[in-house]
Amino acid sequence: MAKQIEVAGLDAYYGSHKAIEGISMTIEPRSVTAFIGPSGCGKSTFLRTLNRMHEVIPGARVEGKVRLEDQDLYGADVDPVSVRRTIGMVFQRPNPFPTMSIFDNVAAGLRLNGRHSRSELDGIVEESLKGANLWNEVKDRLNKPGAGLSGGQQQRLCIARAIAVRPQVLLMDEPCSALDPISTLAIEDLISQLKQDYTIVIVTHNMQQAARVSDKTAFFNLAAQGQPGKLVEMDETSKIFTNPAEKATEDYITGRFG
Amino acid sequence: MTVQTGIQPISAARRAKDRLVQVLVYLAFALAVIPLLSVLWLVVKNGIGRLDMEFLTHSMRNIGARDAGGGAYHAIIGTLEQVLLASLIAVPIGLLTAVYLVEYGEGGRLSRIISFFVDVMTGVPSVVSGLFVLAFWILVLGMPFSGFAGALALSILMMPVVVRSAEEMLRLVPRELREASYALGVPKWRTIVKVVLPTAFTGIVTGVMLAVARVAGETAPLLLTVFITDSINNDPFNGPQMGLPLYVFDQAGRPTDTAINRAWTGALTLILIVMLLNLVARLITWWRSPARRR
Numbered sequence: 001m002a003k004q005i006e007v008a009g010l011d012a013y014y015g016s017h018k019a020i021e022g023i024s025m026t027i028e029p030r031s032v033t034a035f036i037g038p039s040g041c042g043k044s045t046f047l048r049t050l051n052r053m054h055e056v057i058p059g060a061r062v063e064g065k066v067r068l069e070d071q072d073l074y075g076a077d078v079d080p081v082s083v084r085r086t087i088g089m090v091f092q093r094p095n096p097f098p099t100m101s102i103f104d105n106v107a108a109g110l111r112l113n114g115r116h117s118r119s120e121l122d123g124i125v126e127e128s129l130k131g132a133n134l135w136n137e138v139k140d141r142l143n144k145p146g147a148g149l150s151g152g153q154q155q156r157l158c159i160a161r162a163i164a165v166r167p168q169v170l171l172m173d174e175p176c177s178a179l180d181p182i183s184t185l186a187i188e189d190l191i192s193q194l195k196q197d198y199t200i201v202i203v204t205h206n207m208q209q210a211a212r213v214s215d216k217t218a219f220f221n222l223a224a225q226g227q228p229g230k231l232v233e234m235d236e237t238s239k240i241f242t243n244p245a246e247k248a249t250e251d252y253i254t255g256r257f258g
Numbered sequence: 259m260t261v262q263t264g265i266q267p268i269s270a271a272r273r274a275k276d277r278l279v280q281v282l283v284y285l286a287f288a289l290a291v292i293p294l295l296s297v298l299w300l301v302v303k304n305g306i307g308r309l310d311m312e313f314l315t316h317s318m319r320n321i322g323a324r325d326a327g328g329g330a331y332h333a334i335i336g337t338l339e340q341v342l343l344a345s346l347i348a349v350p351i352g353l354l355t356a357v358y359l360v361e362y363g364e365g366g367r368l369s370r371i372i373s374f375f376v377d378v379m380t381g382v383p384s385v386v387s388g389l390f391v392l393a394f395w396i397l398v399l400g401m402p403f404s405g406f407a408g409a410l411a412l413s414i415l416m417m418p419v420v421v422r423s424a425e426e427m428l429r430l431v432p433r434e435l436r437e438a439s440y441a442l443g444v445p446k447w448r449t450i451v452k453v454v455l456p457t458a459f460t461g462i463v464t465g466v467m468l469a470v471a472r473v474a475g476e477t478a479p480l481l482l483t484v485f486i487t488d489s490i491n492n493d494p495f496n497g498p499q500m501g502l503p504l505y506v507f508d509q510a511g512r513p514t515d516t517a518i519n520r521a522w523t524g525a526l527t528l529i530l531i532v533m534l535l536n537l538v539a540r541l542i543t544w545w546r547s548p549a550r551r552r
Binding site: 051053056058081082083084085086088089091093095096097098099108109111112113158161162165 | 364365432434435436437438439440441442443444445448449452453456457459546
């Protein structure tokens with residue numbers, strides 16, 4: 001079910017401001033790709049262009065091509081809603097629906113998209129929560145509100161919610177930045193498990209995290225404040241962290257700037 | 259003068275200022291509460307005497323000018339029907355307007371125009387809305403005086419209140435929740451119906467209750483549209499009705515003590531009805547709140 005993503009010459013704008021420019025890359029299926037780079041370099045913006053979430057911000061638009069296998073995601077007759085159904089997303093801050101119970105949160109994507117029988121939902125919710133390593137902690141309180149969980153549990157709940165709709169790709173926008181080290185470890189373990197079934201793209205500010213979880217790493221940078229962000233280089237994670245081709249990458253990962 | 263550095267004790271002047279402002283704040287609070295309590299006290303003291311079964315179950319039909327007895331049943335029925343009808347008109351329109359302004363308008367030209375007119379409507383004196391319905395609905399279209407005509411006038415007053423409060427509440431719903439829903443592949447309209455509105459539900463109910471409380475006591479628009487009657491009229495679409503504010507207005511203008519007492523009790527009944535409605539709204543929001551299930 002995992003699919004390859006191919007990006008060619010992608011620009012993204014907020015109104016008249018160009019946030020990222022000329023990005024081309026291939027994201028391999030059943031692997032973890034990490035995006036690193038200084039704040040404001042457009043990593044998150046680029047991530048959001050991959051499932052057409054960028055355009056929900058008023059005034060935001062995208063130019064260029066994104067292909068999922070052989071489908072153009074920005075084709076004229078493509079429904080952005082179905083793109084997001086195929087490419088799931090986990091956000092920086094855990095954002096469970098406050099009015100819904102744990103069960104309803106996980107079932108939300110299915111319920112809001114059509115009818116499912118109760119037994120079918122029960123099965124998918126259990127499977128998704130198990131997939132997110134949360135089942136044992138919440139199985140006795142599925143009808144309690146999701147907002148009552150701890151931050152780390154909430155984030156895993158959001159991951160369960162995202163994988164419950166069976167996406168091909170899972171995008172994660174700094175999923176651990178609001179979590180403590182133990183919850184972070186739990187999520188990283190989860191990412192390593194999930195990559196057997198999904199294509200995973202993760203934005204992170206934590207270089208050790210990128211080194212730990214990812215197979216490939218892409219380094220983004222911007223020439224100067226106010227300039228659009230660009231992809232500097234992308235390669236095997238081990239290569240980026242030991243022997244990067246570009247000077248800027250080396251400076252960034254060794255902590256000389258950023 | 260030496261430059262002072264390091265940690266200093268609080269100066270006497272700042273202490274005095276702190277005290278002064280504290281006293282002023284408490285004083286302002288007391289000033290705001292005094293009229294409220296005195297109104298409540300007066301209404302209860304003067305109205306409690308006639309608050310009996312007869313008052314709640316009888317109309318003023320065949321009650322002579324000097325007769326004791328009589329009641330406000332016709333007015334209670336009228337008020338409940340008029341406010342209910344007004345809410346049925348104003349709440350859906352107001353809510354949809356707020357949804358448009360927050361979710362679809364995106365600060366565009368149309369939404370700015372709508373916003374402007376909602377502000378204008380907030381400032382419309384209640385008499386004017388009554389006059390409008392009188393002129394348009396009753397005189398031009400030739401409809402009869404009725405509870406429904408009154409409800410139309412009240413709904414004009416309710417709408418901007420509902421729009422403004424619902425708009426505030428919808429804006430409070432975090433962007434992340436909408437994005438979380440979009441990211442699950444949920445279309446925008448379902449996100450609004452299933453995620454945004456339920457999240458803002460409690461606040462919207464409170465806003466609607468404020469609007470109801472505001473129009474339940476309106477007299478002027480009813481005077482021009484509902485007219486006045488002493489008989490029970492259960493049909494809000496036909497013929498003059500009564501309303502509690504009208505009843506208070508009518509009875510208070512009569513020259514006997516028994517009528518004046520009925521006016522006080524009518525006012526008390528109105529306050530009780532609004533309080534009761536508020537209580538019901540609280541119960542609904544409590545029942546719906548996630549805290550209950552925790």
